Amino acid sequence: MQGYIAKRILIAIFTIFAVMTVVFFVFRLGPADPVAVMLSPNATPQDAENLTKKFGLDKPLIIQYGNFLKNVSKGDFGTSFRFNEPALKVLFERFPATLKLGLAAFFVSVSMGLCLGILSAVKPDSIIDRLGRLLALAGMSLPSFWVGVMLILFFGVTLRWLPIAGRGTAMHYVMPTLCMSLYPIALITRLSRSSMLDALKSDYVTMARIKGVPEFYVIMLHAFKNAAIPVITVIFGLFGALMVGSAVVVEYIFSWPGIGRLVMESYFARDYPVVQIFVIFVTFVVVSLNLIVDIVYAYIDPRIRYQ
Amino acid sequence: MQTNQDNILELQNVTTTFFTKQGEVKAVDDVSFRVGKGETVGLVGESGCGKSVTSLSIMRLVPQPAGKIVSGKILFRNEDLMQKTEEEMRHLRGDRLSMILQDPMVAMNQLLTVGKQLGEPYVFHDKVKGSLQGMCIDLLRKVKVPAPESRVNDYPFQFSGGMSQRALIAMGIANNPDLLIADEPTTALDVTIATQVLKLMKEIQGETNSSIILITHDLATVAQICTRVLVMYAGRIVESAPIKTFYKNPAHPYSVGLIQSVPVLGRSVERLASISGQPPSLFAMPEGCRFAPRCDKAHKKCFKAYPPKTQLEDDHSAACWLYVKD
Ligand SMILES: Nc1ncnc2c1ncn2[C@@H]1O[C@H](COP(=O)(O)OP(=O)(O)O)[C@@H](O)[C@H]1O
Ligand code: SF4
Ligand SMILES: [Mg+2]
Numbered sequence: 001m002q003g004y005i006a007k008r009i010l011i012a013i014f015t016i017f018a019v020m021t022v023v024f025f026v027f028r029l030g031p032a033d034p035v036a037v038m039l040s041p042n043a044t045p046q047d048a049e050n051l052t053k054k055f056g057l058d059k060p061l062i063i064q065y066g067n068f069l070k071n072v073s074k075g076d077f078g079t080s081f082r083f084n085e086p087a088l089k090v091l092f093e094r095f096p097a098t099l100k101l102g103l104a105a106f107f108v109s110v111s112m113g114l115c116l117g118i119l120s121a122v123k124p125d126s127i128i129d130r131l132g133r134l135l136a137l138a139g140m141s142l143p144s145f146w147v148g149v150m151l152i153l154f155f156g157v158t159l160r161w162l163p164i165a166g167r168g169t170a171m172h173y174v175m176p177t178l179c180m181s182l183y184p185i186a187l188i189t190r191l192s193r194s195s196m197l198d199a200l201k202s203d204y205v206t207m208a209r210i211k212g213v214p215e216f217y218v219i220m221l222h223a224f225k226n227a228a229i230p231v232i233t234v235i236f237g238l239f240g241a242l243m244v245g246s247a248v249v250v251e252y253i254f255s256w257p258g259i260g261r262l263v264m265e266s267y268f269a270r271d272y273p274v275v276q277i278f279v280i281f282v283t284f285v286v287v288s289l290n291l292i293v294d295i296v297y298a299y300i301d302p303r304i305r306y307q
Numbered sequence: 308m309q310t311n312q313d314n315i316l317e318l319q320n321v322t323t324t325f326f327t328k329q330g331e332v333k334a335v336d337d338v339s340f341r342v343g344k345g346e347t348v349g350l351v352g353e354s355g356c357g358k359s360v361t362s363l364s365i366m367r368l369v370p371q372p373a374g375k376i377v378s379g380k381i382l383f384r385n386e387d388l389m390q391k392t393e394e395e396m397r398h399l400r401g402d403r404l405s406m407i408l409q410d411p412m413v414a415m416n417q418l419l420t421v422g423k424q425l426g427e428p429y430v431f432h433d434k435v436k437g438s439l440q441g442m443c444i445d446l447l448r449k450v451k452v453p454a455p456e457s458r459v460n461d462y463p464f465q466f467s468g469g470m471s472q473r474a475l476i477a478m479g480i481a482n483n484p485d486l487l488i489a490d491e492p493t494t495a496l497d498v499t500i501a502t503q504v505l506k507l508m509k510e511i512q513g514e515t516n517s518s519i520i521l522i523t524h525d526l527a528t529v530a531q532i533c534t535r536v537l538v539m540y541a542g543r544i545v546e547s548a549p550i551k552t553f554y555k556n557p558a559h560p561y562s563v564g565l566i567q568s569v570p571v572l573g574r575s576v577e578r579l580a581s582i583s584g585q586p587p588s589l590f591a592m593p594e595g596c597r598f599a600p601r602c603d604k605a606h607k608k609c610f611k612a613y614p615p616k617t618q619l620e621d622d623h624s625a626a627c628w629l630y631v632k633d
Binding site: 124125201202203204207208209210211212215222225226300301302303 | 366368372393398399400414417418424479481
């Protein structure tokens, strides 16, 4: 068990390191010259040289990489060209907004997805099952930017029920959360439905019924515990990636002041250190979530725990 | 026929159908038989003839939503199970009426300890007295699992096949049921362990006086512990006989074939040396006797209509035109 977790942690650290390296070189090898971007139109060549020196851009790439790693180990991920502040600080200032929206979407999609999935597996072809399948189809096929725009048009512009941008009240959360949750709800519903159906057909479930175990325990203790294993991977593993991906789109559509919007702004402004820290941070989040999945697996499945 | 009072179970014309996309399958077709108190009845027949579905029908646990018991009566302790509510059935299951599923490795939940699963018949029938853990350990001891004190905390994957089967039997007998259906309890095991498991079941029956339906396709197993045999072919019971009569005087040509194909103890009915051909597809049942295409005694009548059940002597009946006098 300890060996298992230690191995996962090592893999996680290696993944983050690898991504950092790739990110470093991709941004350095890119065609755009960040110094040119930062300079005001009437700057002198001397200014350009100073800036280049200041950011260490005159050194060979490999030295720059060494410095980068040295700085990273000190928690220094570079300075935002745009704000002239540490990139990490810029990111963290905007992170709470994303986190709150992400958590809202997380709870909505997990609870809705699991409920719909379990209920439709328990009663196949019932109204709930049909509804769930329709929702799953919609969620899988409609792109979130389109859903976002439609929501704004319908609830924001036509009905004027909900605010269309910004954040502050609970009402501000409704549309972005909905927009962000649709795909995960669809995914979790479909997955939990099919793995619940498999579990409910299995012999250990029949055996539990033979023993006179009440149906509620049969479903939750016997079937769901087994069905949860593949669902957990998706919930945590894919979730980080999904959230970040849709955060970028959703935050942009709803003018949500989170890191998704920040990275879009920074990208257009060629503020590479911020884009870079965003990618590294996202990797960190996704890798951590995967690590949690692995540990949760070991907790649920004795076959892994006793390895 | 004995009086009803002597029966623990009586099936009357039970038909269980699967409604599938490919069509309707009568997996159990107009099946009637009885099981006396304390009796061990063997239910034999080739794979796919409907033995498991018959047992699941008795438990009222036919796979949903495709399967349905479409007609018949299932009298258990003289009460028709078909009239019971789901909650009434739940109270009977695992308490008065129990079953051991075919494959012990998949019949146990891999994510719960053996002890947790053993305790369920006690917990959900309010039978816990003192320590539940202690009760589970006693149960494991009863089915002769070594070191039950530590084994009770193991997970199923830590059990061998033989031990899993024992644990599964333990779950079945926890509350000393009036009727235990054991679905091929020895098929997955090698011969020595199979013999031990059978001996164990016999011992337990001696203590609890449960009735047992032993499903198997191994006639040697039947010879070892059964008092009566039911032979099933393509969804129907074709012969019912006391064990001695069955071996000495089998009536149905299929039974004769079965016995002839098992000259050696332990050989399985799966390989029917003396009966050529395959059982009919349940989707395309022949109109007449289902065994007719494989039967060397078949005559014209056999292909026209299904033979009625004929009482040959006390407690011995067969469904074959050879015995129908007109
Ligand atoms: N879940 C199911 N869906 C459809 N048909 C089934 C199902 N389970 C069993 N059957 C049908 O019932 C027949 C009898 O199966 P079963 O009782 O398991 O045979 P066995 O005698 O080997 O235990 C099979 O041949 C199969 O066609
Ligand atoms: S009814 Fe005819 S075909 Fe069927 S078993 Fe008897 S003799 Fe054979
Ligand atoms: Mg079977």
